[in-house]
Amino acid sequence: KNEVEQSPQNLTAQEGEFITINCSYSVGISALHWLQQHPGGGIVSLFMLSSGKKKHGRLIATINIQEKHSSLHITASHPRDSAVYICAVLGGSQGNLIFGKGTKLSVKP
Amino acid sequence: EAGVTQFPSHSVIEKGQTVTLRCDPISGHDNLYWYRRVMGKEIKFLLHFVKESKQDESGMPNNRFLAERTGGTYSTLKVQPAELEDSGVYFCASSAGTDYGYTFGSGTRLTVV
Numbered sequence: 001k002n003e004v005e006q007s008p009q010n011l012t013a014q015e016g017e018f019i020t021i022n023c024s025y026s027v028g029i030s031a032l033h034w035l036q037q038h039p040g041g042g043i044v045s046l047f048m049l050s051s052g053k054k055k056h057g058r059l060i061a062t063i064n065i066q067e068k069h070s071s072l073h074i075t076a077s078h079p080r081d082s083a084v085y086i087c088a089v090l091g092g093s094q095g096n097l098i099f100g101k102g103t104k105l106s107v108k109p
Numbered sequence: 110e111a112g113v114t115q116f117p118s119h120s121v122i123e124k125g126q127t128v129t130l131r132c133d134p135i136s137g138h139d140n141l142y143w144y145r146r147v148m149g150k151e152i153k154f155l156l157h158f159v160k161e162s163k164q165d166e167s168g169m170p171n172n173r174f175l176a177e178r179t180g181g182t183y184s185t186l187k188v189q190p191a192e193l194e195d196s197g198v199y200f201c202a203s204s205a206g207t208d209y210g211y212t213f214g215s216g217t218r219l220t221v222v
Contacts, residue, residue: 002151030207042215043200086152090207096142096165097202097211099152 003027006087006100013107019074021103023087026068033097034061034072035086043086046072077107111135115201115214122221127189130217134183134203140164141184142204142211143176147197155199158184191221 004025013019023032034046047054047061049070054061058077063070074081084104088097114133122128134141143155155174156166160181169176173192178184188195201214 004151033211035213043202043213045210045212048210088152096154096157096168097144097152098154099144101151 002100003091003098004087004089004100006085006103008103009101010104011106013077013105015078015107015109017077017107019077019081019105019107021072021085021087021105023070023072023100024068025070025087025089025091025098027089027091027098029065029068029089029091031090032063032070033088033090034070035088037084037086037102039083041083046085074105079107079109082106113201113203113212113214115199115217117217118215119218120220122191122219124193124221125190127187128191128219130186130188130199130219132184132186132201132203132214134201135212138203138205138212139181140204140206141178142202143184143186144200144202145197146200147194152200155186188219191219193221195219196221 007022031050033048036044036046049063058075060073084102086102087100091098139160141158144152146152154168157164158178161178175187198216198218200216202211204211
């Protein structure tokens, strides 16, 4: 079992839908990252959070440290949001990230 | 500000050959990380430099992999000799510290045939 589990693995949505991607982890962490990778593209950091909630545009990330769970929400989804969304936690003492397998999101027009 | 630059973006080599990947981090970022994603699996940590020192190389798969960061600037990751299972996407990331975010490069897609 991976130390970082994401769900769902694949997600197809219609444009305009509200989307939620979940991340659960089993290790103690100091921070959690949400990353985005477009097809054939590099990895972009969306959020780094250690408590509460952060918002950037249509993206919202929340974390519950006690429950070891984080969610990434996308409001009013758009086809350009289609990408793989990756949850990664900063758990090691050396600052190494532990990654989930990613959630592949496809938003249809 | 220039981002993290990796090259080549793609490399196709034959089994047994040598390949060197390069990563140029954001200027001033002491922390440099190498990660790898093999087909169908999650991204895995390879190693971590702080300036020119290897802070943690526990993720390096075997002694066919050699990473260097001379002068604490750019880093190279050499695979010699390459094996089929080394195929994947190699990502580099840099950071000013664990309290700060990470900036990733676009990755190098390595295919060993």
